[in-house]
Amino acid sequence: MGLFILRRLGVMIFTALCLTFIVFFLTNLYPNLEKLAKTQGNFRMSDEQVESYLARNGHMQPLPIKYGQWLGVLPGWTVEVEDGMRGRCVTGTVTSEELAAAPTFCGVIQGDWGASTVFRSEVSSIVSERLGLTGILMFWVIVLMVPSALALGVLAGMREGTRTDRTLSTFAITTTATPEYVSGVILIAVFASSTMGLRWFKGTATSAMENPTFENFFLPVLTIALYGMGYIARMTRASMAEVMTAQYIRTARLKGVTFSNIVMRHALRNALIAPFTVIMLQFPWLLNGVVIVETLFNYKGFGWTLVQAASNNDIELLLGVSVVSVFVVLVTQLISDIGYVYLNPRISVS
Numbered sequence: 001m002g003l004f005i006l007r008r009l010g011v012m013i014f015t016a017l018c019l020t021f022i023v024f025f026l027t028n029l030y031p032n033l034e035k036l037a038k039t040q041g042n043f044r045m046s047d048e049q050v051e052s053y054l055a056r057n058g059h060m061q062p063l064p065i066k067y068g069q070w071l072g073v074l075p076g077w078t079v080e081v082e083d084g085m086r087g088r089c090v091t092g093t094v095t096s097e098e099l100a101a102a103p104t105f106c107g108v109i110q111g112d113w114g115a116s117t118v119f120r121s122e123v124s125s126i127v128s129e130r131l132g133l134t135g136i137l138m139f140w141v142i143v144l145m146v147p148s149a150l151a152l153g154v155l156a157g158m159r160e161g162t163r164t165d166r167t168l169s170t171f172a173i174t175t176t177a178t179p180e181y182v183s184g185v186i187l188i189a190v191f192a193s194s195t196m197g198l199r200w201f202k203g204t205a206t207s208a209m210e211n212p213t214f215e216n217f218f219l220p221v222l223t224i225a226l227y228g229m230g231y232i233a234r235m236t237r238a239s240m241a242e243v244m245t246a247q248y249i250r251t252a253r254l255k256g257v258t259f260s261n262i263v264m265r266h267a268l269r270n271a272l273i274a275p276f277t278v279i280m281l282q283f284p285w286l287l288n289g290v291v292i293v294e295t296l297f298n299y300k301g302f303g304w305t306l307v308q309a310a311s312n313n314d315i316e317l318l319l320g321v322s323v324v325s326v327f328v329v330l331v332t333q334l335i336s337d338i339g340y341v342y343l344n345p346r347i348s349v350s
Contacts, residue, residue, distance in 0.1 A: 008334050012330040012334065016323075021067055024066075033315075036315060055079065057079075057086070075104045076088030076105065085098075089102045090102045113320045116316060127317075133299070133302070134286075137299065140217070141225050145225035145228050146279055150232070153172075153234070154240050156172075157236065157237045173234070175229055176231050176234070180224065180292045184293060187222060209300060209301075219297065220299055223296075223297075224286065228282055228286075235274050235275045240271040243271045244267055249267060280332045284328050291303035291307055294307075
């Protein structure tokens with residue numbers, strides 16, 4: 001197991017480098033850099049002024065060198081300007097002595113993620129704050145979604161072909177087929193709009209960032225949970241129905257084991273292998289797929305930050321968001337592989 005984890009960590013590091021390099025390449029295309037220069041300077045800047053701005057801020061270097069500096073494995077850039085020196089590891093224009101006293105390496109590895117051009121703050125502090133808000137949202141979504149989906153799937157799989165199975169399967173398909181922006185608008189119109197006469201949920205998701213309550217936080221949680229619930233329920237139902245027809249289940253029935261014990265002690269563990277993978281895949285989906293819901297409810301979390309960074313061409317913030325997204329995806333896949341072994345010892349890690 002230890003050797004398997006080490007190999008997977010090596011593959012994860014290589015994959016993370018490849019993915020972040022692709023994002024770095026796309027965000028550092030010249031049209032994006034030109035837009036950044038005009039946004040920070042003047043939209044009427046000439047081509048010469050744009051190139052001067054980009055040179056003053058280290059953007060005119062070869063892409064592999066800039067990527068290495070961003071990672072923190074190459075020394076940060078330094079440029080001599082009219083009124084002093086500028087560099088990646090210093091803020092603003094400084095003297096030669098101040099530049100010499102600054103760190104040589106300042107990248108992601110050293111914890112320096114750059115500064116946001118939109119929020120005028122450190123990217124690391126923005127990402128950690130917004131990630132914490134989305135983490136709260138994800139926690140309550142998982143609490144609501146996973147037990148409900150597993151219960152629906154197990155009940156439907158236990159009663160395959162019955163009216164209960166058809167009813168629960170129809171509900172699961174309906175929730176999965178309905179996009180969040182549709183279900184969110186419907187829930188707002190029905191439960192939070194005064195025009196419908198059913199204003200049960202008062203307050204906004206914006207107020208939930210400081211004081212989450214049932215009234216201002218339940219609708220975004222329910223919107224996300226409904227969309228993911230159906231997929232997990234369908235996978236659980238299919239897995240449970242397959243397990244219930246296995247030979248060892250028939251043997252247990254012939255021995256007189258109660259139906260509840262057959263389900264809880266024999267069928268459920270094997271039936272959870274496939275849904276476990278689906279559940280683990282929900283974490284990266286929740287992290288990046290909440291963009292629509294957070295924008296719809298104006299909940300300023302990780303997804304909302306991604307939209308703001310992309311729409312405002314905030315390169316450093318986009319890169320910071322991409323690092324977190326890649327890390328979450330790779331870690332959840334590793335946990336999924338390890339969990340496979342514990343759920344089914346017959347699976348070999350070799």
